[in-house]
Amino acid sequence: MTFVQTTRTWWWLVHKDLLREVRAPRVWPGMLLLGVVLALVIEMQVDLPREHRTSLVGGLFWLAAFFAGTVALDRSFAGERDDGCWQALLLYPVAPATIFLAKTTANFLALCALDVVLIPAFILFSDVPLLASPGPFLAIVLLANLGFSAVGTVVSALTNGLQHRGGLLVLLLLPLISPVVLGAAQATRLLLLGETGGEWWRWMQLLAGFAVLFVAMGALLFEFVVED
Amino acid sequence: MLTSVDMPLEARALSRLRNGRMILDQVDLTMACGQIVALLGANGCGKTTLLHCLAGCLRPTAGQVLWFGQSPQRRPASHRLVGLAAHEACLYSELSAAENLLFAARMYGVDEPQRRVEQLLCDTQLASHSARPAGRLSKGMRQRLSLARALVHAPPIVLLDEPFTGLDVASREWLEGWLDQQRDQGRAVCFTSHDEEQSLRFADQRFELCDGRVLPLPAPRPSPSSVRFDTAGQVVKARSA
Amino acid sequence: MRYVTTLLPASFIAALTSVALVMIFLWAPREITMGDVQRIVYLHVAVAWCGLLGCVAMGLMATMYLVRRRPGWDHGSQAAGEVGWLCTTLTLVTGSLWAHEAWNTWWTWEPRLTASLILWAVYAGYFLVRSSIEDPQRRARVGAVLAIVSMADVPMVVMATRWFRGMHPVSPEMDPSMRWTLLVSVVAFTGLFSWLAVVRRKQLSLAGRVLSLEQQSEGVVRWEP
Numbered sequence: 001m002t003f004v005q006t007t008r009t010w011w012w013l014v015h016k017d018l019l020r021e022v023r024a025p026r027v028w029p030g031m032l033l034l035g036v037v038l039a040l041v042i043e044m045q046v047d048l049p050r051e052h053r054t055s056l057v058g059g060l061f062w063l064a065a066f067f068a069g070t071v072a073l074d075r076s077f078a079g080e081r082d083d084g085c086w087q088a089l090l091l092y093p094v095a096p097a098t099i100f101l102a103k104t105t106a107n108f109l110a111l112c113a114l115d116v117v118l119i120p121a122f123i124l125f126s127d128v129p130l131l132a133s134p135g136p137f138l139a140i141v142l143l144a145n146l147g148f149s150a151v152g153t154v155v156s157a158l159t160n161g162l163q164h165r166g167g168l169l170v171l172l173l174l175p176l177i178s179p180v181v182l183g184a185a186q187a188t189r190l191l192l193l194g195e196t197g198g199e200w201w202r203w204m205q206l207l208a209g210f211a212v213l214f215v216a217m218g219a220l221l222f223e224f225v226v227e228d
Numbered sequence: 229m230l231t232s233v234d235m236p237l238e239a240r241a242l243s244r245l246r247n248g249r250m251i252l253d254q255v256d257l258t259m260a261c262g263q264i265v266a267l268l269g270a271n272g273c274g275k276t277t278l279l280h281c282l283a284g285c286l287r288p289t290a291g292q293v294l295w296f297g298q299s300p301q302r303r304p305a306s307h308r309l310v311g312l313a314a315h316e317a318c319l320y321s322e323l324s325a326a327e328n329l330l331f332a333a334r335m336y337g338v339d340e341p342q343r344r345v346e347q348l349l350c351d352t353q354l355a356s357h358s359a360r361p362a363g364r365l366s367k368g369m370r371q372r373l374s375l376a377r378a379l380v381h382a383p384p385i386v387l388l389d390e391p392f393t394g395l396d397v398a399s400r401e402w403l404e405g406w407l408d409q410q411r412d413q414g415r416a417v418c419f420t421s422h423d424e425e426q427s428l429r430f431a432d433q434r435f436e437l438c439d440g441r442v443l444p445l446p447a448p449r450p451s452p453s454s455v456r457f458d459t460a461g462q463v464v465k466a467r468s469a
Numbered sequence: 470m471r472y473v474t475t476l477l478p479a480s481f482i483a484a485l486t487s488v489a490l491v492m493i494f495l496w497a498p499r500e501i502t503m504g505d506v507q508r509i510v511y512l513h514v515a516v517a518w519c520g521l522l523g524c525v526a527m528g529l530m531a532t533m534y535l536v537r538r539r540p541g542w543d544h545g546s547q548a549a550g551e552v553g554w555l556c557t558t559l560t561l562v563t564g565s566l567w568a569h570e571a572w573n574t575w576w577t578w579e580p581r582l583t584a585s586l587i588l589w590a591v592y593a594g595y596f597l598v599r600s601s602i603e604d605p606q607r608r609a610r611v612g613a614v615l616a617i618v619s620m621a622d623v624p625m626v627v628m629a630t631r632w633f634r635g636m637h638p639v640s641p642e643m644d645p646s647m648r649w650t651l652l653v654s655v656v657a658f659t660g661l662f663s664w665l666a667v668v669r670r671k672q673l674s675l676a677g678r679v680l681s682l683e684q685q686s687e688g689v690v691r692w693e694p
Contacts, residue, residue, distance in 0.1 A: 005337065008334070009334070009335065009337075012331065012334045012335065013335075016320070016323070016331055019322070019323065019327075020320060020322045020323065023322035023323070023361075024321070024322040083316075083318070083319065083320055083321055084314065084316025084317065084318045084319075085318050085319070085320060087280070087285050087312075087314060087318065088312075088314070088318035088332075088377070090285060091283060091284065091285060091307055091310070091312055092304075092307060092332075092335035092336060093304045093305045093306070093307040093308050093335070093336060093337070094304055094335060095304050096304070151618065154614070154618065155618075158598070158611050158614060158615065159598065162598070162601050162602060168594075168597065168598060168601060171593075171594050171597060172594040172597075172598060172615070174590070175587050175590035175591040175593075175594055175622075176591060176594070176618060176619070176621075176622070178587045178590075178622075179621070179622070179625050182583075206625075210621070213621055214618075214621070217617070217618055217621065221614050221617060221618070223302070224535050224610060224613065224614050225611075225614055227287055227610060228285065228286050228287065228607075245606070246604060247603055247604050248605075248680070248681075248684045289606070
């Protein structure tokens with residue numbers, strides 16, 4: 001398959017997932033609602049002066065984002081299996097890596113949609129200007145979502161079809177994405193404190209490094225994940 | 229004499245182990261072009277497992293599956309040679325009949341996918357339901373749509389898992405006519421069933437799966453004329469029996 | 470033959486470990502600020518190194534399983550993971566004992582400790598998933614993929630003290646006799662835990678064969694490529 005054909009196939013796979021979600025929303029409403037509820041519950045418990053909250057909000061935001069994001073990851077492959085379409089998907093003359101990249105893209109878009117709702121929610125509830133430096137914050141968001149969606153897609157595919165799938169997914173996912181969570185939380189904290197010097201760049205490098213590593217690992221390993 | 233390259237589908241000493249149990253045990257099977265093969269057996273004997281191994285969905289524990297002499301393992305491109313209509317319809321409920329076929333056509337890289345979809349919808353008498361979501365189609369319509377999806381890329385090998393289950397009389401008659409049509413077009417068709425009478429009506433070869441082994445049953449009719457396909461699934465020569 | 474393949478290596482490792490213990494508790498000098506508590510470091514560094522090595526070995530053998538599909542590689546991967554998890558647990562325990570004396574706290578969220586705890590949780594997740602799959606081939610394949618992904622955590626543990634500011638000591642100044650004790654301890658415990666992993670791998674292979682024989686006697690055939 002040429003690069004153009006692969007790109008087209010990737011696009012049709014992503015298009016199919018987005019179309020299904022638009023026609024019969026199964027994932028996004030639950031994920032968005034959970035995100036807002038988490039933001040509310042977390043902010044209710046944090047009763048600190050504003051200057052102390054600033055150093056905490058970054059970590060709390062990413063905690064809420066990742067927990068709510070697991071809803072999207074959990075349904076990522078369950079939706080295919082529910083309709084009996086998972087096998088059909090594997091029968092197409094499409095490389096497993098392409099399927100992985102398409103699923104990762106769909107999950108990435110879901111996480112971005114979650115952030116679009118979560119960011120205003122946290123700004124409203126915590127009174128901390130998360131978007132004071134929009135460019136660097138956007139970079140953190142995109143890299144964190146990329147790393148999370150890549151490793152989450154692999155883990156979701158692995159645990160799909162297992163007993164206690166939902167519980168296993170979270171148990172497996174959180175330690176594995178901890179470099180991404182750490183990187184995103186620390187980079188956000190430093191950004192909110194206005195410290196975008198050497199340490200901030202180191203956290204960004206960690207975040208970017210793991211995001212790229214997880215995407216590469218997922219693409220290479222996915223054929224073994226989907227094998228039966 | 230037909231060699232492996234001439235045989236569209238061949239299973240050699242195919243074994244599949246699951247949870248310590250040998251579901252398939254040294255199965256040998258060959259199919260020629262323009263032939264309908266019926267695979268019979270009781271519920272739970274492993275027919276679906278065998279079909280999925282032949283389709284390349286399941287990796288055999290031992291042995292090989294060959295499509296025109298080549299193994300499909302780790303070669304996604306070769307999946308163009310096979311169309312599978314599984315027991316589940318494998319259709320996205322939210323997408324319409326036409327959208328399901330269009331998606332499959334795009335995945336298989338079919339030229340002019342829109343035209344191909346329209347043709348298939350006519351062939352399967354679903355043209356008037358093309359805009360209806362697949363989740364709202366009747367069982368018979370979903371079955372026909374699933375068959376259309378299996379054929380969207382015109383594969384030389386077609387595998388059907390219990391295609392007659394749950395169909396009314398009219399749908400069954402339509403399906404039998406459709407199977408005859410696939411045979412006449414030179415395809416190698418294999419379907420599973422637990423209804424022996426049905427297989428006697430139009431199968432060219434019959435096998436029974438029992439205790440993981442495939443046993444040939446008496447052929448109900450002589451071998452038909454066949455066409456030959458090359459490894460890309462294109463017709464190269466027709467010859468009569 | 471058994472003497473050469475089993476008793477001789479075991480004896481050598483036992484002797485080396487004994488030498489290491491003697492050096493740790495009797496030969497190495499007493500540290501000025503922490504006194505005898507500092508001797509935990511010789512064990513702590515050794516088991517920490519083995520914990521990381523276990524994760525890498527688990528991942529490498531998992532890769533070999535995916536390539537070759539022989540159960541022996543899966544057994545080796547599982548054995549390395551079990552020993553690695555044990556070592557990581559010991560790392561956290563010995564580290565806490567040392568931290569209580571050095572930092573007056575059992576735990577602190579500094580980079581290397583946090584990364585080590587994450588490694589421990591990664592191991593835990595790996596075994597949790599393996600235990601939830603009945604089919605041996607599927608268990609081996611899923612475990613292999615997880616083991617390879619888990620290796621991504623190892624650089625984070627190793628580089629945590631270099632990338633980020635933290636309290637965990639990084640290559641502190643040491644008396645030459647202390648360095649020798651540390652070196653011998655690391656070599657001895659690496660040998661000990663490697664031997665444990667080899668024994669465990671044999672155990673797993675035998676368990677597989679026993680299961681196969683049991684299933685054969687019940688009329689179920691088990692495949693052993």
